[in-house]
Amino acid sequence: MTTAQHELPGYDRPGELPWATRRLVLARDGYVCVCCDRPVLGRPYAIHLRKPRHRGGDFSPENLITVLAECGERISVQRDPADEARGYSVPPGDDPAFVPVAYRNPAGHAVAWLLPDGGRSFEPQAAEGVVLTSEPGYFPAR
DSSP states (O other): OOOOGGGSTTOOOTTSOOHHHHHHHHHHTTTBOTTTOOBOTTSOEEEEESSOGGGTOOSOGGGEEEEEHHHHHHHHTTOOTHHHHTTSSOOTTOOGGGSOEEEEETTEEEEEEEOTTSOEESSOOOOTTOOOOSOTTOOOOO
16 A cells, blocks of 8 residues: 555645644744643644635735634634734734734733744834834734
C-alpha cells in the first residue's frame, strides 16, 4: 500500500492552511489560546480565521489566531459579542491587519496588531499614507 502525497505530513493541499503558516501562527501565539491563555498542545485546537474566507478573509498571518476548540466554537457562532471587540472576529469590510487582537495573559489583556511576517506590534498599524494620532495601547472603538 502506498501513501498518497496529500496524506504526507507537511504537504499543503490547495485551499487549505499551509503548514508553514500554521507553524508561524502557533509560534507567534506561544502555543496558547489567545482567548483563554491555556496551552493548546495535547488539546483540540484550531488556527482560527478572524475574517472567514467567504467574507474575503485569507490565510495571511494577520487574519489567523490560535484558539482552543471551545473558544473557536464560541467565536464562530458569535455567542459572546465581546469577541468582535477583542479582535477575535473581523466584520465584513474591515481589514484584519488594522484590527487589533486582545491577548489574554496572566496580567490581563495585551492589545496587539498582527503583522504579515507573523510578528506582533503593540503600536497601532495604519495603511500606507495614513497618520495615526492615537496613544500607544489605544484600542479603537467599534
